[in-house]
Structure formats: C-alpha cells, structure tokens
Amino acid sequence: MxxxxxxxxxxxxxxxxxxxxxxxxxxxxxxxxxxxxxxxxxxxxxxxxxxxxxxxxxxxxxxxxxxxxxxxxxxxxxxxxxLVTQEGLSGLVRVGVPEGLGTQVLAAPLAELARQHPSLVIDLLALPRLVHLSRREADIVISLERPTRGSVVVTKLSDYVLRLYGARDYLAQHAPIASMDDLAEHTFISYVDDLLFSKQLQFLESFFQPQHFGLRSTSVLAQYQAVRAGAGLAILPAFIGDRDPALVQLLPQQAQFQRTFWMSMPAEIRHLARVQAVWQFLRDVARKPQSGLLPQPE
Missing domain, CATH: 1.10.10.10 (Winged helix-like DNA-binding domain superfamily/Winged helix DNA-binding domain)
Incomplete structure (x- = not known):
C-alpha cells in the first residue's frame, strides 16, 4: 500500500x-x-x-x-x-502558540535555535486563535486551556500574569487613577467578546464593567498598540506591558490576573528527536526570568 x-x-x-x-x-x-x-x-x-x-x-x-x-x-x-545529522537536528517542527507569546517571548529564542541547527526548520504559528492538534495544524501547541481529548502529551508550561496598563501620555491628560471608582471616567481597550477563542480571556468584565470602549480587537498586539497610542486602558500580559517604558501599571493590588499556558503534542510523535528538542527548549525558555512569564515581585 x-x-x-x-x-x-x-x-x-x-x-x-x-x-x-x-x-x-x-x-x-x-x-x-x-x-x-x-x-x-x-x-x-x-x-x-x-x-x-x-x-x-x-x-x-x-x-x-x-x-x-x-x-x-x-x-x-x-x-x-x-534525521539527527552530524550538524545536529534536522527536519520541520511546527509550533502553534497564542499571538502575544509567540511574537514577544518565543520568536527570538526559536530563531536562535534554528540558527544553531541549520538543518532544522521551525514554523512558528503565532495566531489570535486556537491551533488544533487534532487537525495536525502543528506538532507542538501552546494553549490557554489544558487539552482533555485525544492521545496527547500535555505539560504545564508556565503561569503568567496580566495587569492593567495605560500610556504615560494618556494618563497625563486624563483624570488620575487611585482607586477602582476612578476607572469609570476612562476609556478601555479589550477583546471582541463574541470572538474570544478561549474563556481564559474573559477577565475584564469580572474586574470592572467599562462604560466606554475606544477599541476592541481579536489581537492582543493591536490592543497593545492602541494603549501605546493613548486610546485608553487595557489589561495586557505582563510580558508585553512590563517591557515597555511608555506604559504604566495601574492599581497593582486590584488589577492583576494569573493564567496558565499548557503545552501539548500528539503522543505518536513524542519520540521524534527534533520534536523532543524543541519541546524541551520551549520549557527552558519559559523557566527563564527574562521570559517575563513568571510573576515578579513589585
């Protein structure tokens, strides 16, 4: 056959x-x-x-x-x-990850891994949606929810923190924020509710009910750019917001959330050398303080 x-x-x-x-x-x-x-x-x-x-x-x-x-x-x-050659790892590994994590945390380290192994090709699918293992869209998937179906290998990659941010220029031109009550006078930036790809992204309404949205987007990077442009306040991953000196963290005691990244792969490819190597590499990257994923003391 x-x-x-x-x-x-x-x-x-x-x-x-x-x-x-x-x-x-x-x-x-x-x-x-x-x-x-x-x-x-x-x-x-x-x-x-x-x-x-x-x-x-x-x-x-x-x-x-x-x-x-x-x-x-x-x-x-x-x-x-x-496919383990004298030059090292060889072949293609496709990694599907949430957009913000892929672009802000993983792209540079994965590029360096590929540089170290010229025969290794890494496809990084950094998308504002769920990448499906069941459809073989990727070899390794990092998701906000733990997979519960199918023959898959799953591990907890890392917790990560989200915080409320505003641009310094925006805050200089609007009413000061010292308490939750002060938020009522401000414009917010968030996700499009009916297009959320994970219930783990439903955190804003549980914290505060905004009276006005300046922009809503399916892309966390679009939200980030809107905050930088002074369009309003937004809850962003700390691995994005904390790295930008143009942004200020607001109400740190009240406006802080924790979520988890899960990493999975089909059980039948777990013994592939190139997949094992990328899997372990991603775990190592997530553990490093410079990844910005783990909660940092104020």
Missing part, C-alpha cells in the same frame, strides 16, 4: 475538507482528491462520504484509520532515527 496515499487519507480524515487537508500536506486540493480516489480504488470501497459540510469517514474509512495511524507512527519513528 502506498504510504503517500495514506498520508493524504489521514490529512483529510483529520481536517474534514479537501482545502484544509491540502493546506496540511502543502499541495493543491485537486492532488488530495486524486490521491484519495486512488486509495479508494485500491481498497475497493469508498473511504469518505461527500457532504455539503465536508468529508466524513465511511465504515471502511473508520476501519482504515487506526491502521493508517499505526503506519504513520512507525514511519515517524524511523524518520526520527535518521
């Missing part, structure tokens, strides 16, 4: 659509369709039911899935033993 056809089968089974499967294996969707048809001809049975919402596994497809996953695990194990 052609392993390449099974690779396309797994991509479609995990993503549910030809377009998403094509994106996963980095080919055109017509190639995925052609490969699936070839595999179905070889198997002598349809593996997917074509529906308006996408492709759903048939009984034959469900029967093939665990066997294909076992072959995938065996292939990855062989690949792992062959």
């Amino acid at each position: 052609d392993w390449d056809n099974l690779r396309f089968f797994l991509a479609l089974a995990r993503t549910g659509t030809l377009v998403n499967a094509a994106r996963t294996v980095q080919v055109d969707h017509t190639t995925v369709s052609r490969r699936i048809q070839a595999l179905e001809k070889q198997m002598g049975a349809p593996l997917f039911a074509r529906e308006a919402s996408g492709h759903r596994l048939t009984e034959a497809g469900r029967h093939l899935l665990p066997q294909a996953e076992a072959m995938e695990a065996a292939f990855l194990s062989i690949e792992s033993s062959s």
Whole structure:
C-alpha cells in the first residue's frame, strides 16, 4: 500500500475538507482528491462520504484509520532515527502558540535555535486563535486551556500574569487613577467578546464593567498598540506591558490576573528527536526570568 496515499487519507480524515487537508500536506486540493480516489480504488470501497459540510469517514474509512495511524507512527519513528545529522537536528517542527507569546517571548529564542541547527526548520504559528492538534495544524501547541481529548502529551508550561496598563501620555491628560471608582471616567481597550477563542480571556468584565470602549480587537498586539497610542486602558500580559517604558501599571493590588499556558503534542510523535528538542527548549525558555512569564515581585 502506498504510504503517500495514506498520508493524504489521514490529512483529510483529520481536517474534514479537501482545502484544509491540502493546506496540511502543502499541495493543491485537486492532488488530495486524486490521491484519495486512488486509495479508494485500491481498497475497493469508498473511504469518505461527500457532504455539503465536508468529508466524513465511511465504515471502511473508520476501519482504515487506526491502521493508517499505526503506519504513520512507525514511519515517524524511523524518520526520527535518521534525521539527527552530524550538524545536529534536522527536519520541520511546527509550533502553534497564542499571538502575544509567540511574537514577544518565543520568536527570538526559536530563531536562535534554528540558527544553531541549520538543518532544522521551525514554523512558528503565532495566531489570535486556537491551533488544533487534532487537525495536525502543528506538532507542538501552546494553549490557554489544558487539552482533555485525544492521545496527547500535555505539560504545564508556565503561569503568567496580566495587569492593567495605560500610556504615560494618556494618563497625563486624563483624570488620575487611585482607586477602582476612578476607572469609570476612562476609556478601555479589550477583546471582541463574541470572538474570544478561549474563556481564559474573559477577565475584564469580572474586574470592572467599562462604560466606554475606544477599541476592541481579536489581537492582543493591536490592543497593545492602541494603549501605546493613548486610546485608553487595557489589561495586557505582563510580558508585553512590563517591557515597555511608555506604559504604566495601574492599581497593582486590584488589577492583576494569573493564567496558565499548557503545552501539548500528539503522543505518536513524542519520540521524534527534533520534536523532543524543541519541546524541551520551549520549557527552558519559559523557566527563564527574562521570559517575563513568571510573576515578579513589585
């Protein structure tokens, strides 16, 4: 049986659509369709039911899935033993992380890791949404919520702190803030409520009910830039806000929140040398004080 056809089968089974499967294996969707048809001809049975919402596994497809996953695990194990070269690690590792963490904390260290291993390629997916392991969008995912489904390896990466910030220029032109009551006179910047990708981002309303929003965005970096521009106050990760001398932390006793980053990967790739190396590297980065993740004394 052609392993390449099974690779396309797994991509479609995990993503549910030809377009998403094509994106996963980095080919055109017509190639995925052609490969699936070839595999179905070889198997002598349809593996997917074509529906308006996408492709759903048939009984034959469900029967093939665990066997294909076992072959995938065996292939990855062989690949792992062959991809540690004299120059070091080799191959591709895709890491999916929340936008702020990826851009402000992880991008530079990961770039240095890749520099040390010229045969290693790291795809950093720093996105304002959840990156799905189940769809194989990434090899390693850092998320705000602990994964509870699927065969995955999970570890707590780190706690991190969020605080209330305002720009120095903004604060110089608006009413002083000495207590919670003073916040009523100020404009806030926050997330778009109905587009939150994690309930862990619901912290502002539990702390204060703003009367006016100047800007709301799905991007924490857009919120940060809006605060810097003097558009209002915002709750930001300390690893962003504390590093900018243009921002001032406000009401430190009342306006401080703690959340957790969880790191996970599919169990079947946990023995890949390149994945293990990046996994441990990320843990080491998170433990360093300069990451800004861990709570720092005032």
